[in-house]
Amino acid sequence: MTYRLLADFVVLLHFGFVAFVTLGGLLGFRWRRAPMVHLPAALWGIWIEVSGGICPLTPLENWLRAHGGGVGYSGGFVEHYILPVLYPAGLTRETQYLLAGLVVAVNLVVYVALWRRRSEARG
Helix, strand or coil, X not given: CHHHXXXXXXXXXXXXXXXXXXXXXXXXXXXXCXXXXXXXXXXHHHHHHHHCCCCCHHHHHHHHXXXXXXXXXXXXXXXXXXXXXXXXXCCCHHXXXXXXXXXXXXXXXXXXXXXXXXXXXHC
């Protein structure tokens, strides 16, 4: 039971990280130093999608599930949890590129707005 609860916690942490990678730049409007934490996380998330790699949280969750008497899954976190919500079909490289592009676009818009806001405040 403890392993299953820990695996569920890892899933929540993973979802939180994906949300932070996608929208964490918005925290820069509230906290000046937030981009110093967000940008490396966003770059990591984009790299994982573009490279086709697997986030270390995925094997950790699978290990916890296996030790808790459950079954792990193949593939990555996005393929297993996010894509069934966003896309009915399976994960393709094109979809991974699309997701990475979406993260880049959202963060580019946020950081341009943040930069303009801070520039206006100085001027």
